[in-house]
Amino acid sequence: MSLAEGTKPRHVPDRLTGRSQRVLRSWELLLFAVAVGIFVANSLASPYFLNPWNLSDATFNFTERAMIGFAMALLIISGEIDLSVAGIIALASTAMGWALQFDVGTAGLIAIALAVGLACGAFNGALVTRFGLPSIVVTIGTMSLFRGISYIILGDQAFNGYPEGIAFLGRGYAFWVVSVQLVLFAVFAVVFGVLLHKTNFGRQIYTIGNNPTAARFSGVRVERVKFILFLLTGVMAAVAAICLTGRLGSTRPSIAYAWELEVVTMVVLGGVSILGGAGSILGVVIAALVMGLVTFGLGLLNVPGIVMSIFIGALLIGVIAIPRLIALVRLRRRA
């Protein structure tokens, strides 16, 4: 948000001036218009859409993914990526299931999941920042490694019998139709929004994404910031693991399969530049809403999930391609 408004005192790096800044400024607006359009179309298409309980149900489609998306947005803005988040979910959830036998209680299970997430994030972060390896490749490797450990532990078995507390986090309601997950989603949106847009640390993330060398010369501890971002992503994947485990009530090694690509899609749809250096948390929030509304609305119309994914894929390419296509056509006409 401050990026979009940041024209006066805090002038952001050169990449964002001129046309690209206007595009960025309108990005959230464009996406918001898409969200409103989908909302209206859905309410016209199905009489069941505007029911508050149904709408509340729909939020489960995106809350867990979006919580990871916030951390992933920061990581992508800094110029890195983490494709192992779904693997971390599998491992954290498996660790929780494994710990059930020790009767550690809800708090104990949560602590174990978070510790696993932190450890996985630290492993990724160390490989990327200590050894200077490309994150996309490292995390393709750890994606298999983390989920692979789940497969070794579980095989074709499943853990279940989670305590009420975990189930409450996953599918409980805080008040009326507002689920615990929705509250968590809102809280993390604010926390990450403030972290990215209102703190020194957040400015450092943009600086690193725009020009790591310049960032280093201006005294930003690039490796340290990136390492922290990998830790954050690991922890948020663990939070999502706790919620998802509670919601499903069981752990299989295939849990959250292929979520990494959905999370990245959400973040990119939210206007975060995959090349780093630009993006906002507001964009990710709206992208999450768009994806949730599309999935839910088409679901009410009995459109199968896989067909919805076509829509999401087309949306991902379309929102980037159409403005560029228009610009290209204009350029041709002028010439």
Next chain:
Amino acid sequence: MMAGLLKSREAILAAALIALVLLVESRFSGFAAPGNLASVFNDTAILMILALGQMLVILTRCIDLSLASNLALTGMATAMVNAAMPGIPVPLLIAMAIGMGLVMGAFNGILVWKLDIPPIVVTLGTLTIYRGLIFILSGGQWINSHEMSAAYKGLPRFEILGLPVMAWVAVAIILGFIVLVTRTSLGRAFYAVGGNPHAAVYTGIDVGRTRFTAFTIAGGLAGLCGYLWVARYAVAYTDVAEGFELDVVAACVIGGISIAGGIGTVGGAVLGALFLGTIKNALPVAGISPFWQMAISGAAIIIAVAFNARGERTKGRVILKSAEHAS
């Protein structure tokens, strides 16, 4: 020449591969028998072909995550045509598969070339679109073995000189790629674009068009593999080869192809694929639960990446020099 060969990454990888085979052989004799090794090669044919296509894309600093979806869609299309009209000759179906794959690859390429959208975004989108189209095309139905004609299923398994046609196809593509990459100006352009795009422009190479070509070739190969996959396993359904796109990237990475572009060889891609394929085949033979496979290939990727990164720092230029000698 010999000294260079010994120091090269491919030689080290080949040594690791041989060590792996011997290790399995020592625990379970018969694994290293020629017949079994041939079947491992045959099992890995599709991974090798896709890894070669992916290599071209990665060389130009791009990535194609849609290859597995492309494969599954073309495979389903050929199976459906075959089930509906068994009279259509198989070569025509193969041509159709390659054509479909080329179109899908070209679609990726044109978005990257003309609209300058980051490749990872484009192919993340087409990954889900192509996969979804399978469902629309088939209505979620499976095409089973008994619906396919004998000729359709039989071709990849037909043996010539002891090797199935599928393995021969892989051999032919490997040889073709060696010529393409080392002996043609297009092949060198892939390296130039990835090594330094700005310099490539000054030497008269159209960076966008070269990337487009890489995507199109990779797509065409994925289309061919679509037919091979479905015909070999004699079943087509929506989730065919799901997640395989990352296996292909993994094979490239293990084979020493730099994700930063400009570095990589045909031998590396082939050996990387064979390494993964050997692990996959060795686990059941060695009596290890197949559930270990994922973790082991993950660990292999991380080790390979760490190893390659060390090599790249000192060797980045050597490959360019040998390229000069070659041309």
